[in-house]
Amino acid sequence: QELTFLSKQEILLAYKRFSELLPKEQRGNACSLRVPKSQILTLPELRANPFQHRICRVFSTSEDGDDSMSFEDFLDMLSVFSDSATSDIKSHYAFRIFDFDDDGTLDRKDLEKLVNCLTGQGEEARLSNAEMEQLIQNILEESDIDKDGTINLSEFQHVISRSPDFASSFKIVL
Amino acid sequence: EVFLHEETLPAAPVDFLQELPSYQSVLRRRAAAGGTQDRRGNPPGAAGAQAWGPQHEGGELAARPVREYPLSIAEKRRDSQQADIKYLSGWNQWKRTSSKSWKKVLKDIKESLSYLELWRHDIHSIEGKLGTGIQSYFSFLRFLVLLNFLIFILMFSFVTLPTVISEYGIFNSSFVKFSPKTTESQCTAYTPSGNKGLVYFYTYLKDLLTGTGFLEVTSLFYGYYTIDAALLSILTYNLPLAYLLTTFAYLALSFLWIIKRSASGFKQSLVHDEDQFQSYCNKVFAGWDFCITDLNAAWLKHRSLQYELQTDLEEERLKRKIADRTMKEKLRIYSLRIFLNIIVIAVLSGCFYSIYRATLFSQENSSVSIRREIRIDSVGSGMDFMANLLVQYLPSIVITLANFIAPQIFSILIRFEDYSPAFEIRLTLMRCVFVRLANIGVLLFSLWSQIHCADDQCKACGYNYKLYPCWESTVGQEMYKLLIFDFMIILAVTLFIDFPRMLLVTHCSWKPVQWCGLQEFGISDNVLEIIYGQTICWIGTFFSPLLPAIATIKYFIIFYVKKLSLIHTRKPPGRPIRASSSNFFFLVVLLIGLTLAFIPLGISIARIPSSKTCGPFRNFNTSWAVVPYTILGFPTGLQNVLNGIASEAFAVPFFMVVCLIMFYFIALAGAHKRVVEQLREQLVMESRDKLFLIRKITEAQKHT
Numbered sequence: 001q002e003l004t005f006l007s008k009q010e011i012l013l014a015y016k017r018f019s020e021l022l023p024k025e026q027r028g029n030a031c032s033l034r035v036p037k038s039q040i041l042t043l044p045e046l047r048a049n050p051f052q053h054r055i056c057r058v059f060s061t062s063e064d065g066d067d068s069m070s071f072e073d074f075l076d077m078l079s080v081f082s083d084s085a086t087s088d089i090k091s092h093y094a095f096r097i098f099d100f101d102d103d104g105t106l107d108r109k110d111l112e113k114l115v116n117c118l119t120g121q122g123e124e125a126r127l128s129n130a131e132m133e134q135l136i137q138n139i140l141e142e143s144d145i146d147k148d149g150t151i152n153l154s155e156f157q158h159v160i161s162r163s164p165d166f167a168s169s170f171k172i173v174l
Numbered sequence: 175e176v177f178l179h180e181e182t183l184p185a186a187p188v189d190f191l192q193e194l195p196s197y198q199s200v201l202r203r204r205a206a207a208g209g210t211q212d213r214r215g216n217p218p219g220a221a222g223a224q225a226w227g228p229q230h231e232g233g234e235l236a237a238r239p240v241r242e243y244p245l246s247i248a249e250k251r252r253d254s255q256q257a258d259i260k261y262l263s264g265w266n267q268w269k270r271t272s273s274k275s276w277k278k279v280l281k282d283i284k285e286s287l288s289y290l291e292l293w294r295h296d297i298h299s300i301e302g303k304l305g306t307g308i309q310s311y312f313s314f315l316r317f318l319v320l321l322n323f324l325i326f327i328l329m330f331s332f333v334t335l336p337t338v339i340s341e342y343g344i345f346n347s348s349f350v351k352f353s354p355k356t357t358e359s360q361c362t363a364y365t366p367s368g369n370k371g372l373v374y375f376y377t378y379l380k381d382l383l384t385g386t387g388f389l390e391v392t393s394l395f396y397g398y399y400t401i402d403a404a405l406l407s408i409l410t411y412n413l414p415l416a417y418l419l420t421t422f423a424y425l426a427l428s429f430l431w432i433i434k435r436s437a438s439g440f441k442q443s444l445v446h447d448e449d450q451f452q453s454y455c456n457k458v459f460a461g462w463d464f465c466i467t468d469l470n471a472a473w474l475k476h477r478s479l480q481y482e483l484q485t486d487l488e489e490e491r492l493k494r495k496i497a498d499r500t501m502k503e504k505l506r507i508y509s510l511r512i513f514l515n516i517i518v519i520a521v522l523s524g525c526f527y528s529i530y531r532a533t534l535f536s537q538e539n540s541s542v543s544i545r546r547e548i549r550i551d552s553v554g555s556g557m558d559f560m561a562n563l564l565v566q567y568l569p570s571i572v573i574t575l576a577n578f579i580a581p582q583i584f585s586i587l588i589r590f591e592d593y594s595p596a597f598e599i600r601l602t603l604m605r606c607v608f609v610r611l612a613n614i615g616v617l618l619f620s621l622w623s624q625i626h627c628a629d630d631q632c633k634a635c636g637y638n639y640k641l642y643p644c645w646e647s648t649v650g651q652e653m654y655k656l657l658i659f660d661f662m663i664i665l666a667v668t669l670f671i672d673f674p675r676m677l678l679v680t681h682c683s684w685k686p687v688q689w690c691g692l693q694e695f696g697i698s699d700n701v702l703e704i705i706y707g708q709t710i711c712w713i714g715t716f717f718s719p720l721l722p723a724i725a726t727i728k729y730f731i732i733f734y735v736k737k738l739s740l741i742h743t744r745k746p747p748g749r750p751i752r753a754s755s756s757n758f759f760f761l762v763v764l765l766i767g768l769t770l771a772f773i774p775l776g777i778s779i780a781r782i783p784s785s786k787t788c789g790p791f792r793n794f795n796t797s798w799a800v801v802p803y804t805i806l807g808f809p810t811g812l813q814n815v816l817n818g819i820a821s822e823a824f825a826v827p828f829f830m831v832v833c834l835i836m837f838y839f840i841a842l843a844g845a846h847k848r849v850v851e852q853l854r855e856q857l858v859m860e861s862r863d864k865l866f867l868i869r870k871i872t873e874a875q876k877h878t
Contacts, residue, residue, distance in 0.1 A: 048467055049462075115483070145854070146857075146858065147861070163456040165456060165460040172464050173465060
């Protein structure tokens, strides 16, 4: 319990929800098993989330890269998304979630994918090319301090620290 | 790209890049967070790991708690176990364990306290289904319920309870009633008939809805508290003073609590407003509400995000266009705006005038004015009863109509004024707030024009004693009627408009009906509605001490009604409302309502002569007069101190000192802002220097 930001009841609730994802016969062994990604994505909290794949990728510690999550990964995820997590931790993980190509910085392609995730699936939901250009230009203008065309972690954390909505929107409650 | 990734590093020339301290720290964090990536063999790596983990040099306190590091749980466990193994002296170990158990105890207490929070589960589920914008509306409603409940407890325990105890002689108490000092019998002739004799059943219903008849003589209204002091066993309880002080107390309580709640929102709003140019980053990085679990709500959120981004980009383009406007265009737009503002003022005056006339009509034709006659008049047929009720409720009806029509007119007018979308929204909102709050003011003003003495006939008592022997009760009744009517309208709209509409839309697939669709849940409209109700409650509590209880019950029921209505019959707003700014906005408007409530109360307490026939202030000229009277009873030293505080010799220097302090803080804030700007510039310059130097070095190394 010290290792996460969750309270005792939250951890117990998380255990209950996690074991529901496993098939019946394996439920007793929940702590040591890994749940495949497809099962995790059936959780209502993640089902509607456009970043579901990135979340699984970031929090999964599985060695074979199949993005399956163990109970500890699950707790980790809930802890970061809980109300009491510090904004440092949240911004760190947010950076990793938004970094679609895992290269350590947010460049134009990452930002473009991010905006497309936000506006939704489907052709009519996307912004036009001109609007996308204008938007990315504005974002980089606001946050890229060293003007290298990408946003690195410190710039990201700096921007997030001045963003009033981040704390209230970057949370998941079971 | 000068900062190269590990995979694309060429040979020797740029090896030094790996040694740059900033790069090292990025690597350290990524390696530690990644866990499975193999750590590059860099000498500062070991030092980094040490600096990363909790420090225990010399047995000092641990750095940050382990969970604040962005590592996976397995690694955190390893780190904390390692830290535990390190050598700690016995004292430090005991300190650590005791602080751990103390923190655990605190956490347990907090957890159990959170169970007591009202509606915790409901608001959580609303947050999950519909996002944080709507959740802020419901937590605002909960705040109002608690506030009203506290005000009720205050008024009840200090005003109603002593009166009731002494009137019924519980605990061997009694009360003292002085006879009024003026011997003018006409001022004191007041017989509130509480339904004597045989009356029709619907008289009770009418009395319940309008506050007259049997309700008038209960402790609901001011007229009941007609005692001067209560003698409870040994102490003498000065009721008039208590009444006045409790009024001030509940106003102060509301004021302080609202300010406390808005303090955090204010800081954020101030920072946010300064950084107008950060709005894009905020929308993109913090735009998705991770709480949403419902697919429909998610789809709506996608749409609203797309809409918001497009609107912002369009606004930016519009701003550029406005900057390019010609002189002729500007002239045309400004004259159009002036014309439309004149129309707005005309609409407002129309509203005010109609409320004024309606109040006058209602007062003249209701049974108030025929109170002097025998009550048989009011016992008529059923039609008479309905007509009478309608007349009584006329001001409330007119106010509600005005509150409904005026915002519609405003939202149509503003389209022609060619403002940027954000400003449009704000201006319409401000106009709606003004309409709602000013309507109450006009109602009170028209009541006072009646109560006030027009001719010399009633100069003897100072107010219009013929029609209103106990005018405070009358004002209380009007507030009571407003509150009840507001409540009924909210219920009626939900039952008779929303539910049928929903049934129609779900079962009838006719094109126009589907196009109409469900009505949106307009957050600002709903918030203005409840703020309007709360302002009425604040004003009315002085005249009707049990009004907060009614308001508490009303808001309690409204919570469930709105929740049901939202889930089943309405769709969430298409335009997004951000949680942080909306919380602050609600509280600011509430504060405006409270300040507006001060004005009528202040005038009633300090200016208008209190009625001589009823109420605790019978023997004083005005309600405020009880305070100087009490001060005269204090010892001379205290009197001098109080007189000194209230005199100009104290007030003027105090005011000047406050102004000085304010200017100091404003100057400090300006200086901080300048410092931040300078630091930002320096940062940009430093990074440019760094890039330049690295380029130079790479070139130099290439040549050698």
